[in-house]
Amino acid sequence: MSENMEEKPEKEKEKVKTEKRKKREKGVFSLYKIENDQIVRLRPTCERCGPGYFMANHGDRYTCGHCGFTRYKPAENKK
Numbered sequence: 343m344s345e346n347m348e349e350k351p352e353k354e355k356e357k358v359k360t361e362k363r364k365k366r367e368k369g370v371f372s373l374y375k376i377e378n379d380q381i382v383r384l385r386p387t388c389e390r391c392g393p394g395y396f397m398a399n400h401g402d403r404y405t406c407g408h409c410g411f412t413r414y415k416p417a418e419n420k421k
């Protein structure tokens with residue numbers, strides 16, 4: 343009796359669920375912009391939470407969604 347290493351015909355039961363999951367995540371990449379090989383942050387970071395926590399733009403002020411810190415934009419020099 344010799345052991346035959348036969349290849350088992352594997353039943354390929356592949357239920358490939360092609361679910362189209364569109365995760366609409368707010369990408370971090372939208373917060374950065376690369377200019378001249380330099381990363382430019384488009385949003386200010388929270389002073390309390392530190393760098394990494396971006397603040398949302400609310401027109402005349404920025405708010406942090408993490409701690410609720412609100413920082414008013416510096417008054418623009420109106421000519």
Ligand SMILES: [Zn+2]
Nearest residue numbers: 388391406409
């Ligand atoms: Zn914060």
